[in-house]
């Protein structure tokens with residue numbers, strides 16, 4: 001009898017153990033592994049605020065406020081100023097931004113689900129426009145917009161209870177709404193779940209936006225907003241954190257090998273959706289759409305206009321990781337590019353290669369383009385020297401021409417002719433701006449060697465850029481010297497030669 005019982009117990013144990021051996025979860029934990037619903041807003045009210053009201057800590061991008069660390073609902077006071085101000089959108093290019101808190105994107109707000117937020121929106125007295133705020137984390141018509149319409153020099157106040165956890169976009173919703181958003185009026189509010197978020201080593205705040213200026217990409221000086229381009233959804237700039245270079249050079253995001261990084265990434269739009277990608281990394285986790293669940297092992301995540309996502313990854317190998325919108329012309333020709341720099345010891349078992357270099361980041365590999373803006377301001381003052389043109393042209397040559405003609409102008413045998421001591425240039429120095437703007441096809445002989453290839457036209461460059469690059473080439477590597485002016489570049493643009501390239 002005793003034996004029979006033992007046998008029974010044994011077979012029962014085997015039966016129970018078997019599914020686990022086949023890698024299946026036991027019956028009752030399978031039920032709990034099924035995604036559990038949070039209950040949404042219906043279960044997000046944890047009762048009235050407790051304790052003294054707290055002032056929310058707001059941070060400017062790319063910084064994120066510390067975790068709330070709270071275990072009970074609180075009354076949180078958020079004071080946000082609307083500031084209209086001129087800032088650089090690219091080196092030497094200014095733009096009149098409309099901001100929440102003086103930055104693009106606006107200040108990062110961090111609260112906990114169940115908190116009651118008392119929102120103070122102040123529109124600075126020197127503003128020219130009325131503004132308001134629509135927070136996607138608010139339950140209620142307009143997300144706060146109707147209660148927060150604020151004329152210059154006024155303050156409005158409204159309250160809401162944060163019933164849903166998640167990462168939410170906020171933005172101005174004053175007509176014309178698209179224009180207020182295009183001018184930089186958006187940011188993120190994180191509503192932590194009651195238990196908070198898992199601890200990580202580094203947290204950063206990045207937000208994409210598309211911008212519409214009357215002038216070309218990188219055309220110097222003050223650039224006004226262009227409504228027509230905005231309606232056509234044809235941005236001049238697509239940027240992270242409101243300025244080309246906001247996350248490169250000295251301003252790159254920083255981390256260390258062995259650390260876990262969490263990015264809070266939003267997309268203000270107003271028009272484009274972002275195919276957000278970090279070159280050289282795989283997102284271990286993505287809380288897609290800023291919601292409650294995560295997906296694992298993701299290469300590129302889609303961030304809609306007016307949406308957000310959180311992503312986490314562990315750093316194994318040191319080097320520069322490039323943040324891009326993988327709609328690549330936006331990254332390389334409109335500015336949507338940032339760098340996350342990881343310091344630490346090499347790990348050749350995981351990656352044997354060298355650090356990412358100019359191959360991907362081109363002229364953004366340099367800390368800044370100071371020489372270019374110096375030349376621009378001198379030009380504006382009517383005092384541009386040849387030396388300044390050379391310095392600016394050198395910065396621009398890197399990443400624009402050097403990919404083919406090499407940094408030292410020697411070219412590549414049989415493929416890219418040399419610019420160094422080129423008899424082609426010597427014979428006709430004025431050909432340089434023409435070749436840059438219209439490209440070159442068909443047979444050419446340079447320093448006794450034949451080439452028959454295709455240089456694509458680089459008409460995206462401004463007249464200033466063409467003048468400076470040409471002047472740099474003319475004054476380098478044993479070329480005859482001289483100068484190409486902005487007017488020369490404009491004339492070269494207007495005159496299309498017979499051997500122009502139509503591109504590849």
Ligand SMILES: [Cu+2]
Nearest residue numbers: 131172174180
């Ligand atoms: Cu506004």
